[in-house]
Amino acid sequence: MSAQDKPRFATLWLDGCSGCHMSFLDMDEWLLDLAGQVEVVYSPLVDAKEFPDNVDITLIEGAVASREDIEKLLKIRARTKTLIAFGDCAVTANVPSMRNPFGLEAVMKQVYLDSNAIQPQVPTVTVPELLDRVVPVHRIVKVxxxxxxxxxxxATIKSVVSELLAGKKPDVMALTRFGA
Ligand code: SF4
Structure with a gap:
């Protein structure tokens, strides 16, 4: 817990479409309640540059697709008590893993060379080194x-976060089954 005795809360966006964070924002007015209950220490929604130490809850959106993703995850796992795989891309690799059957080389060739008639080239600057296969979060760190x-x-996100803040272990299958 922080000096203010509030749980320290974070969210992270790896290889996803931001849709999970959009759904998080769909909690609407409950976000105000949440803001009163936690200290948001890192998120795409706030201006924090470095993932801090001693984080109580971290939601991770997206799959793991690059070496940079792995480095971030290892650091965050070491600094987080309860790490949540947030959405199907984090849980199963989902949409980002659709490139896996084709192989990284073939996908890069299709996207940057074959589909680019004006200036075909594979980018090498400011682009993270991609993994051969996209994997879910639990393949790299404990979830x-x-x-x-x-x-x-x-509603499901709210239920899970509420239960964690109440000191309970959420039964996500039950929450999902009954349409919470
Ligand atoms: S699970 Fe993946 S594709 Fe679906 S909304 Fe979340 S980030 Fe987007």
């Missing part, structure tokens, strides 16, 4: 809670 869905509903 404590899974929230499936593409995206998960705002």
């Amino acid at each position: 404590d809670v899974y929230i499936p869905g593409c995206p998960p509903s705002a």
Whole structure:
């Protein structure tokens, strides 16, 4: 816990479409309640540059597709108590893994060379080194809670976060089955 005795809360966006974060914002007025209950220390929604130490809850959207993603995940796992695979891309690799059957080389050739008639070239600057295969978060680090869905509903996200803040281990399957 922080000096203010509030849980330290973070969200991260790896290889996803931001749809899970959009669903998070769909919690609407409950976001105000949440803001009163936690200290948001890192997220695409706030202006924090470095993932801090001693984070209580971190939601991770997106699959793992690059070496940069792996480095971020290892750091975040070491600094987070409860790490949540947030949405189907984090849980199963989902849409980003659709490139896996074709192989990285063939995909890069199709996207940057064959489909680009004006200036075909594979980018090498400011582009993270991609992994041969896209994998879900649990293939790299231990996951404590899974929230499936593409995206998960705002009600499900709210239920999971509420239970964690109440000191409970959420039963996400039950929450999802009954349409929470
Ligand atoms: S799970 Fe769906 S909504 Fe979430 S990042 Fe992946 S594709 Fe987007």
